[in-house]
Amino acid sequence: MLQAPLKNIRVLDLSRVFAMPFAGANLADLGAEVIKIDTCQPQFMDTTRTITGPFPDNQPGELWWEQGGTFQNLNRGKRSLTLDLRSEESQKIIKDLVGVCDVVLENFTPRVMARFELDFESLRANKPDLIMVSNTGYGHSGPWSNFGAMASALEPTHGTGAFMGYMEEGEDGRLVEGEVPNKMGNSYSDFLATWTALGALMAALLRRARTGQGQWIDLAMYQTGTTVIGTGLLDFAFNGRRTLRIGNRHPFWSPHGVYPCQGRDQWVAIAVGSDEEWQAVCQAIGNPELATNPRFADPIERRQHQEELDQIIGNWTSVLTSYQVMNGLQEAGVPAGAVLTAKQALTDPQYLERGFFETVHNPPEVGLRSKGYIGRGWKFSKSEAEIKGPAPRLGEANEYILGELLGIDEARMKVFADDWTIGNLPEGGGAPGTVTLEEQEELGWIAEFEADYLGLLPPV
Amino acid sequence: MPAGLLEGFRVLDMGSGISGPWCAKLLADYGADVIKLEIPGCGDDARRMGPFAGDDPDSEKSLTFLYLNTNKKGVTLDPSTVSGRRLLDHLVADADVLVENNPPARSKELGLNYESLVETNPGLVLTSITPFGQTGPYNDFEATDIVTYALSGLMYHSGDSDQPPLRNVLDQSFYVAGATAAAATQVALFARLTSGEGQHVDVAVAQCLGAHLVQPLPYYNYMGAVKGRRPVRGAGFEELMPARDGYVAPSVQGSQPWSTIASLIGLEELQDEKFATGAGRVAHGEELKELLIKGLSQWDRKPLFLASGEQRLVFGMAQDAGDLAECTHLQARDFFVKVDHPVVGPAQYPGMAVRLPGETISGSQPAPLLGEHNSEIFGVELGYSAEDLVSLRQLGVI
Numbered sequence: 013m014l015q016a017p018l019k020n021i022r023v024l025d026l027s028r029v030f031a032m033p034f035a036g037a038n039l040a041d042l043g044a045e046v047i048k049i050d051t052c053q054p055q056f057m058d059t060t061r062t063i064t065g066p067f068p069d070n071q072p073g074e075l076w077w078e079q080g081g082t083f084q085n086l087n088r089g090k091r092s093l094t095l096d097l098r099s100e101e102s103q104k105i106i107k108d109l110v111g112v113c114d115v116v117l118e119n120f121t122p123r124v125m126a127r128f129e130l131d132f133e134s135l136r137a138n139k140p141d142l143i144m145v146s147n148t149g150y151g152h153s154g155p156w157s158n159f160g161a162m163a164s165a166l167e168p169t170h171g172t173g174a175f176m177g178y179m180e181e182g183e184d185g186r187l188v189e190g191e192v193p194n195k196m197g198n199s200y201s202d203f204l205a206t207w208t209a210l211g212a213l214m215a216a217l218l219r220r221a222r223t224g225q226g227q228w229i230d231l232a233m234y235q236t237g238t239t240v241i242g243t244g245l246l247d248f249a250f251n252g253r254r255t256l257r258i259g260n261r262h263p264f265w266s267p268h269g270v271y272p273c274q275g276r277d278q279w280v281a282i283a284v285g286s287d288e289e290w291q292a293v294c295q296a297i298g299n300p301e302l303a304t305n306p307r308f309a310d311p312i313e314r315r316q317h318q319e320e321l322d323q324i325i326g327n328w329t330s331v332l333t334s335y336q337v338m339n340g341l342q343e344a345g346v347p348a349g350a351v352l353t354a355k356q357a358l359t360d361p362q363y364l365e366r367g368f369f370e371t372v373h374n375p376p377e378v379g380l381r382s383k384g385y386i387g388r389g390w391k392f393s394k395s396e397a398e399i400k401g402p403a404p405r406l407g408e409a410n411e412y413i414l415g416e417l418l419g420i421d422e423a424r425m426k427v428f429a430d431d432w433t434i435g436n437l438p439e440g441g442g443a444p445g446t447v448t449l450e451e452q453e454e455l456g457w458i459a460e461f462e463a464d465y466l467g468l469l470p471p472v
Numbered sequence: 473m474p475a476g477l478l479e480g481f482r483v484l485d486m487g488s489g490i491s492g493p494w495c496a497k498l499l500a501d502y503g504a505d506v507i508k509l510e511i512p513g514c515g516d517d518a519r520r521m522g523p524f525a526g527d528d529p530d531s532e533k534s535l536t537f538l539y540l541n542t543n544k545k546g547v548t549l550d551p552s553t554v555s556g557r558r559l560l561d562h563l564v565a566d567a568d569v570l571v572e573n574n575p576p577a578r579s580k581e582l583g584l585n586y587e588s589l590v591e592t593n594p595g596l597v598l599t600s601i602t603p604f605g606q607t608g609p610y611n612d613f614e615a616t617d618i619v620t621y622a623l624s625g626l627m628y629h630s631g632d633s634d635q636p637p638l639r640n641v642l643d644q645s646f647y648v649a650g651a652t653a654a655a656a657t658q659v660a661l662f663a664r665l666t667s668g669e670g671q672h673v674d675v676a677v678a679q680c681l682g683a684h685l686v687q688p689l690p691y692y693n694y695m696g697a698v699k700g701r702r703p704v705r706g707a708g709f710e711e712l713m714p715a716r717d718g719y720v721a722p723s724v725q726g727s728q729p730w731s732t733i734a735s736l737i738g739l740e741e742l743q744d745e746k747f748a749t750g751a752g753r754v755a756h757g758e759e760l761k762e763l764l765i766k767g768l769s770q771w772d773r774k775p776l777f778l779a780s781g782e783q784r785l786v787f788g789m790a791q792d793a794g795d796l797a798e799c800t801h802l803q804a805r806d807f808f809v810k811v812d813h814p815v816v817g818p819a820q821y822p823g824m825a826v827r828l829p830g831e832t833i834s835g836s837q838p839a840p841l842l843g844e845h846n847s848e849i850f851g852v853e854l855g856y857s858a859e860d861l862v863s864l865r866q867l868g869v870i
Contacts, residue, residue, distance in 0.1 A: 017663035030686065042659060062686075066694045081690025132829075149786075151827060154804035159781030164710040165721040165788030169777070173712065173719070174792035175641040178631070183592055193712055193719050193790040196630050196640050203684045205549035208825045215502040219666055227477065229595035229826050235807055236825035240647040240798055242539035243523070248793035248817040250525040250535060255792050260618065260639045263522060268618065270627075273827030277700070279637055281496050281622035289614075342613050349619035351637050353698050354688035357625035365608035368679055369689075383693045389649065389680030390656040391605065393586065395663045417517035445751075449697055455754065456633055456690065456703025465696030 016043020019039035021217070024109055025049065025090065026118040026130070028198060030163070030269035031233070032147050033211040038116050040089030042396050047109070047413060048090045050406055051097070052432045055443030060086060061406075063444050072443035073165045073379040078405055085386050086237040088372060089400035091409035096433045103128050105391040107419050111138040112221075119147040123158050132228040135256045141226040143216045151232030161233060163199040170237025171202065175244050177257030187319060190257040204236045243350060267321045269291070270351055272330040273337060277459060279332040279351035282325065282341065290314065292344035297328045353459075358384065358469055366391070371472040374402040382472050410434045474501025477828070481661070483569040484509055485544060486551075486584065488517045490643050491677060493540040494650030495657065496577075499569070499823050500543040507563065507849060508840060512548040514870055515842045516541070525816040531842065534816040538839045539821060542811055546840025547849045548870045551582050556869040562854050564592045569657055573601040576611050586672035595658040596670040603655050605676030618696040619642040622732040624681035624694055629688055648684075649677040707753050707760040712790055714765065717772045720763065721788035724753070728785055735831035736776075736783055739767035813838035838866075846870050 021044040025036040033048075036226060040046040051057055052267065065072075067079050093109075108129075116135060118125065122255035125131045125146070130321035136142050146152060149161020182188035216227040238245070260269035262283065267290075270279040279360045284290050287310060293304035300430025302324065308314050314321060329337050334350035341348035350356065357363055369384030379443055385399055414420040414434070425434065432439040447460040462468065481504040485496035493508070493516065500506040510516050518537040525533040538645050550556040566572060572584055579585050579600065600606060603615035610623070615673045618639050621627040631638030653675040689697040702711065712719040724733060730749075734742035741763050746752045753760055768776070773789035780787035791799070797820065802808065805827060808820040821836060849870065850856045864870045 013664065015667065017659050034686065066687075068694050070695045070697075085686045085690060090675040099552075122687040135840060149695075150801060151805055154801045156781055156801045160726050160784055160786045161788075162723060162725040162786045164725070165723040165786055167788070168712055168719065168721050168790040169788040171791050171793060172641040172644075172794045173748060173790045177637065178635055178638065194631055194638055195712065196644070198626060198629050198684055198687065200684070203648070204651070204825075207648065207655055207680075208594075210655035211498055211651060211658065212477075212502070212828075214655055214662060216662055218481075218658060219477045219479075221662070222480075225838070227831075231826045233807065235802070235805070235823075238802070238807070239822050239825045240644060241642055241793070242822045243536045243642055244793045245796060245822050246525075246535040246539055246819065247523045248797055249821075250816065251523060251527060252794075253523070254794045256642075258638065260620075266615075270622070270639075279622070279628075281618045281627070283618050285616060292657040302597055307870050315777075325751045342563050345614060347614040347616050347619045349613070349615065351622040351628050351862050352625040353628050354625055354685055354692045354699055355683060357685065358689065358693060360623070362604055362608045362623070362680065363679070366605055366676065366679065368682060378761070386685060386689055387679070387682050388656075389652045389677075390673055392660060392663075392671055393657075394667065394669060395660065397659075400801070416653040427809040450694065452697065456700070456705050458697040460699030461631070461695070461697040463696060466694060469693060 014394060016396040019043035020185055021045070022113045022114065023047065023117060024106070024113040025114045026106070026116065026120070027118060027147070029060060029202070030086060030157070032119045032145065032209060033058070033060070034206045035213070036090060036295045037086055037088050038206070038210055038388065040400055043396065046090040047113070047409065048087060048092050048404060049106070050092045050094045052094050052407070052435040052437065052439045053096060054438040057096070057438070059081070065446070067446065068380055070446050072446065075378055076443040077438055078378045078403070079380055084372070084380070087403035088385055090404050091413065092404035092407055093409055093413045094407035094434045097128055099433065102433060103130065105137060105414070105418065106130055107138050109413070110135045110142060112417055113139070114143065116144040117209070118141065118144070121148060121158055121160055136226065139226070141220055141224055143220060143227050143229070145213055145214060145229045145231055146233045147205050147209060147233065149232070150234045152230045157181045163201040163233070164197070166201045167195045167237065168193055170234050171241050172196065172200070172237060174255040175241060175257065177259070179257070179259040179261070180339055185338055189255070190259070193257070201233050201237050204230060204240060205233045208236045209303055219301050231445040261318065263355055264311060266311050266318050267325055269322060271322070271326045273334040275330050278334050280337040281349045281351055282444070283347040285347065286332070291345045292346050293325070293341065295381055296340055296346070297325070299324070323329045330468070355468070364470060365375070370399040372399055372402050378402070378405070405436065407434055408438045474669050477831070478502040478504040481505065481569065482507070482567045483571065484567045485565055486570060486672040487601070488573060490518065490536065490646035491649045491653070491769065494647055494677050495599065495601065495653040496544065496571045497540050497542065498651060499657070501694065506544040507845070508544045508546040508730050509560070510546060510842060512550055512646055512843070512868055515548070519842070530542045537548065537815065538813060541839035542821065544840060545849065546843065547846050548843040551584065553866060553867065553869050555864055557583065558856070559850060559869070564589055564596060567593065567596060568661060569597045569599060571599045571601070571653070571657070576602055576606050590670065591740050594669060595664060596674060597657055597664065598670070599653050599657045599673040599675060601675040601677065603677045606728050611626065615643045620645040620678040621681065622753040623779055624678040625685055625688065626681045629699060629701055634704050637701065645677050645681055647673060649680040652680040658858040673791060700823045705757060707757040708764045713768055715768045715771045715773050715776060719790035720724045720768060720771070720773050720776055721790070722768065723788065726784065726786045728783065732783055736779055736785060737767035738770065739763055742767060759778060769857065809836040811836045811838050835838070
């Protein structure tokens with residue numbers, strides 16, 4: 013019987029949106045009891061409960077605040093306590109709760125935490141060996157420390173756009189390094205913070221186990237994003253180079269890029285790293301002349317003539333599916349991979365064989381079908397790591413946490429319920445409006461949609 | 473490096489390239505004692521990766537190698553030889569963690585699989601980072617960064633919707649995997665506190681990236697919608713837009729009303745009520761984008777970014793490596809560390825992503841020269857004599 017590594021760890025999760033909630037979800041997968049601090053006041057709710065969606069078949073249901081697909085992925089396996097952090101009583105409950113928790117996760121700006129007296133020094137008074145992760149855009153010190161941040165605008169600020177962008181046509185008509193920065197999007201900076209937080213938190217837990225010391229972790233997403241372009245920063249320090257925007261090309265290998273395949277917006281990535289691999293590509297294309305053409309003899313020549321090569325390879329791939337090209341080239345020992353859509357990922361043999369999508373059942377009243385949720389990038393041979401259950405219903409653990417953990421009596425709980433400090437419903441406010449999928453496609457928010465998607469997914 | 477959240481843990485870094493070495497570097501930065509094991513002669517693949525200091529392709533001057541291997545000691549050792557294997561077993565016996573990123577078949581061939589190593593040290597945590605994991609139909613696929621990015625499902629969403637999917641930044645897949653692996657490795661060390669046993673941590677690069685699909689995935693399995701790349705239409709917010717001296721990322725996110733955003737940009741026409749709601753900005757997207765471009769053309773990046781922060785807005789600005797090197801905010805947080813390397817000399821390196829108040833940060837040790845600590849580790853620590861070391865060198869073992 014495998015044991016969950018964090019089964020005796022209790023986490024107070026004050027965080028919102030993506031980065032830290034996902035860290036909390038991973039801790040729950042590892043067996044920690046993670047208490048999400050929710051609120052009945054819709055204007056202060058975690059936005060993933062309210063506006064992020066997606067809702068089942070794009071229709072927010074009666075219990076819409078429980079239904080968001082992103083919310084469910086990011087908060088699976090947690091407990092929920094509602095509070096109203098504007099009130100001193102709620103702030104006091106947080107402090108008491110810290111006394112029975114091991115870890116606090118939060119992502120308020122320093123100003124907010126200080127106003128609520130929930131900063132590390134105040135909280136540590138109740139828990140001398142507290143470990144707390146404070147995740148902010150720019151950290152708790154320095155001139156920008158009170159600036160708010162969201163991943164979409166933070167990503168270029170932490171410099172990744174200097175090393176990502178399409179190539180542009182130069183004066184002689186050939187492609188040259190691009191001027192316009194691009195971004196990975198998909199809240200990339202948030203996830204860097206998620207993994208960084210987990211790493212730092214585990215280091216602090218390991219030390220606490222040996223010395224009894226707590227630790228405050230002041231995580232700045234701006235810094236996290238800068239650490240992953242260290243090579244680029246050293247290229248500036250030693251060589252004065254500031255950017256590298258070469259599309260899908262590689263500075264040394266060639267051919268290297270994505271090539272169009274059969275179907276709407278389908279692509280395959282091919283990365284040729286050696287002359288043997290190049291010969292194998294020529295074989296696969298079935299063009300022996302290519303193999304002996306001196307213009308493509310080595311990576312230097314191939315880089316020089318990559319536009320021509322891209323044409324030749326693209327002509328070959330465009331009549332095949334991305335999986336056909338991938339499987340054929342892999343068979344011949346060439347690095348190649350289909351550029352998967354989320355739909356393809358959900359049906360991809362490797363993801364399925366690894367059990368990456370874990371089935372979660374919500375209670376029927378929530379109105380969500382059982383479906384696959386996002387797992388983790390690693391597997392343990394001797395420890396349990398799995399999604400423990402759905403995201404918590406709003407305030408589902410109010411009685412357990414306030415009554416059992418903190419010993420608050422029923423009379424006081426009644427007062428909390430009467431003033432909407434605790435509850436299981438939003439205090440007013442309706443379901444968010446949605447934009448029809450037809451309209452979303454027209455606006456370019458989605459690429460396409462399929463009404464019969466359920467039948468196209470593997471059974472859960 | 474901090475005095476040591478992980479002080480006392482011994483990590484063997486048999487990784488090569490980026491993912492394994494980045495994982496081990498993160499552990500080193502948290503205070504673990506990391507020994508890097510390289511193959512004699514050629515060493516870590518990263519030693520042959522450009523760019524190089526002074527553009528001189530010397531194996532001690534690879535900037536990726538120099539960055540990813542600070543705070544480690546370095547020895548050379550060929551595990552495919554009998555003597556090399558004995559040296560490795562000596563090291564494994566006293567280690568807490570071994571990080572490697574060989575293809576699964578190669579690990580087995582070298583006897584670096586868990587079943588072989590656990591016999592030497594049942595408490596060992598073996599962390600293996602591979603493109604797709606130890607199991608499954610793709611486990612022996614050839615892969616580089618662009619291939620794992622593609623097969624993760626993340627690349628499809630990267631770039632502009634009227635262009636092909638766009639590769640990420642400087643081999644990002646391997647940084648995401650290395651950071652995930654560092655966290656998972658420590659979870660295994662934590663589990664060992666109660667179980668007394670080590671274990672195998674099987675990290676798959678593409679799945680580490682796949683974990684980022686928290687929006688595209690439910691878009692499909694909740695409502696059948698395929699999310700694509702960023703739309704080229706729209707009003708230009710949350711996108712990179714031209715300012716006078718480069719690009720900025722204007723944002724409507726955060727809790728401030730539209731009027732604050734409009735007055736920051738400073739164009740009277742933007743105050744129009746029709747732009748005040750999300751729906752209004754969608755309905756009048758093209759007109760808004762033109763006004764936004766006009767307004768932003770009056771600004772340089774940094775003054776706009778600073779004014780946005782002061783007004784509790786969350787605009788971003790596109791910075792390049794030079795901007796970051798000179799960033800006063802990063803300097804105020806003591807982010808950069810001075811590292812003095814015996815071959816390439818001193819430079820400012822990026823430091824840690826987190827600040828750990830109360831921990832003393834001391835100077836950073838440069839990446840090891842190939843085999844730099846052979847005498848210290850094999851001689852002083854394992855007790856091999858000077859003569860032994862000479863024969864090991866002659867045999868090509870170290």
